Amino acid sequence: MPQFTVYNTRTGEIRCTGTQATVEWCHAQAGPGESVYLGPAEPGSYIRDGAPAPLPQRPSEHHVFDWSLHAWRDPRTPDDRRAQLKSDLAEQRWKAETGGLTLPDGLRVRTGREDRAAFAQMLADMEAGALDSIDFKAAEGFVTLTREEARAISIAIADHVRACFSAERAAHVFIDGLDASDIPASCNLADFMGEQPADNLSLA
Structure with a gap:
């Protein structure tokens, strides 16, 4: 037929x-x-x-x-499109913020908010007890950290989180400064974090 x-x-x-x-x-x-x-x-x-x-x-x-x-x-208004981009960026920032951090020696640490709170408490316990070292469970298993190493990791985690939020803020400023005809369909948070992706930052 x-x-x-x-x-x-x-x-x-x-x-x-x-x-x-x-x-x-x-x-x-x-x-x-x-x-x-x-x-x-x-x-x-x-x-x-x-x-x-x-x-x-x-x-x-x-x-x-x-x-x-x-x-x-695209039937959305410019404000609708800007709001959607910012919502997408917030999700990207969350994934980058909590997705973990790789240190120069290859050690990968978790950066979820509960993980960060637990690490901060561990470091506080080390300082209060004047402990020279402590066992720590990294993303791929247990390691022993000295107090100096734990401090360095704490600083690195704080820098990582700060970089994620700073990148999101920079992206917001960029989006708000665009003319309606220039608003893109998507926006990548990594473009505002330098050459390295946010979820793979290493300590310098």
């Missing part, structure tokens, strides 16, 4: 596809303002110059297709 695709004659938007017993019955499926292409059309396509053509790539999940222009359009 012949396959058919019913589409809007003006925009090319596909209305339905299917099969019928005869070509005549295929053409009979078109309503006012519609035409029939004899053949199948893949999802994500439209009819252009009498044949199926793929839709342009969708820039983001927020875009809708404007059939009159045959182009994707």
Whole structure:
């Protein structure tokens, strides 16, 4: 049986596809303002110059297709788009902030908020007890840290967290300074943290 695709004659938007017993019955499926292409059309396509053509790539999940222009359009206001970018950045900052830190010697420490609180308490106990060393469970197993090493790690963690928030703030300033036509579909926090990704900072 012949396959058919019913589409809007003006925009090319596909209305339905299917099969019928005869070509005549295929053409009979078109309503006012519609035409029939004899053949199948893949999802994500439209009819252009009498044949199926793929839709342009969708820039983001927020875009809708404007059939009159045959182009994707973001229906959100500039303030909506800025707010969404900032929300995305907050999620990126959280992942970077709590995703761990790699030290120059390869030791990787956890930087979740509970992990940081526990490490701070451990360091305070070392200082209060005048302990020269203590066993510490890093991301990949136990190590023994001297008081000086524990202090260095505490400083590194604080610098890491501060860098994450500073990058998020810098990104906010950047977004707020953009003209409406220049607001991007996405924003990467790592672009505001220098050359190293936020979740892989090392001590200098």
